[in-house]
Amino acid sequence: MSEVSARPARVDPERVARVGEALAHVLSPGQWRQDTETLAAYGRDESDSGVFPPDAVVFPESTAQVSAIFKACVAHGVPFTPCGARSGKSGGSLPLDGGVAVSLERMNRIRSISVEDLTAVLEPGVVTGDLMKAVEAQGLFYPPDPNSWEFCTMGGNVAENAGGPRALKYGVTRDYVIGLEWVLPDGEVVRVGRRTIKGVAGYDLVGLFVGSEGTLGVATEITVQLIPLPRKVLTALVVFPSVLDAARAVSAVLAAGILPRCLELIDDVALRAVDGRGFSFPSGAGSALIVEVDGTSEESLLEELSRVGDICAQQGAAQTLVARDESQREKLWAVRRVISPALRALKPHKISEDIVVPRSRIPEIIERLKAMGAELGLTVATYGHAGDGNLHANILYEGPHQRPLVDEALRRMLVMTVDLGGTITGEHGVGLAKREFLALEQAPALIELQRRLQSFFDPSGLLNPRKIFPALVRSH
DSSP, rough: OOEEEEOOOOOOOHHHHHHHHHHTTOOOOTSSEOHHHHHHTTTOSSOOOOOOSSSSSOOOOOOOHHHHHHHHHHHTOEEEEESSSSSOOOOOOTTTTEEEEOOOOOOOEEEEEEEEEEEEEEEEEEEEBHHHHHHHHHTOOOOOOTTTTOOBBBHHHHHHTOOOOOHHOOGGGGGGGEEEEEEETTEEEEEOSSSSSOOSOOOOHHHHHHOOTTSSOOOEEEEEOOEOSSSSEEEEEEEEESHHHHHEEEEEEEETTTOOSSSEEOOHHHHHHHHTTTTOOTTHHHHHEEEEEEEEEEHHHHHHHHHHHHHHHHHTTOOEEOOHHHHHHHHHHHHHHTHHHHHTTSSSEEEEEEEEOOGGGHHHHHHHHHHHHHHHTTTEEEEEEEETTEEEEEESSSSSHHHHHHHHHHHHHHHHHHHHTTOOOSSOTTTTTTTTGGGGGHHHHHHHHHHHHHHHHHHHBBTTTTTSOOEEEEOO
């Protein structure tokens, strides 16, 4: 008989206590917390994947402390799970087996910004938006911009290989991280990568560690490359009568050889959720695209937006509205950033997925998702980074009584995504939420290869357990 292994029992409190005792000479008061309020706060994230309170939360302030914490947890057989702002959407920082939550939020210094070398060195607890503002003050640009940039941290961005609207033109976190100070699961500290823009010596361990979702260790220092800040940025809102018109326009714009820095889709459900929240859409709007371009000349950018407007008009767009100043630009982006919380006003609960399909299949996936929602009696909102095929498909529902329907909808969504040549996650990661679906797009041999790689780095199996890979089936 085969069965999926059951959830392990909670950690022996005595073991956790021994970890605390072993760290007493390393940590200062307040860095080790076991009060109920703190444990509850660090048992959840933004994924709606459940609540898993740890047995203790520790707040290291240096690489040496992170190393000591990892060593103590391994020595006493206590699972440990790294976390930061807990803004993740995949359950990747949830301490599923309890143990110790290791929050890196206090390691929040930008150590240096080099205008000459076009690099910055920072700690993992630095808020992404703070880094963006700091380098822009020096005339430099850090392009990756997850929509939670106002509160998510760089350590979490590295763990999840975060993207954002500007990924269409500029790429994702992995494209900018060139060096890491990294604490391995056994507490060993290594430096990987470099501080130069180019370099190919040895294996690309930076590329391996970025996006490893807290299963191969954590970054305690991050070196990123920067680029010069674009001189001019223009933003426009293109209004369509239907989401399928807008989806077809995305492919048409890119096929015309135009590469905006952002090309964001807002479907009918998302538009309804945000309409009137600081911005009112024109009458008859059923969908919209936010288009942003950047460069050196405002004249050339206006010409580019004019071409985009013409192409969109051929696909059914009703009008193109160009932001006249920074205030109007911010209003447009505020609309995009508020979509996720605004959807909760339509229904009490939602699950947010971040599927990716080839751009040519965007109209088809949207149509199929709408039909699926109608069949199951659920509301589906589809918005996001349509320019690179990365859509945030949200399933809205009333409460726990609908959860079986929601689970069926999620399964169907991911199956159809892979059937269309896509992938189950573009930037949120697999974590807990999608681990049972990884096999939809990866062969068993490939999953096993990754398990072996994880075991090599973490033979104890104590770092962020039961994430990414499907639960093992054991025979009896």
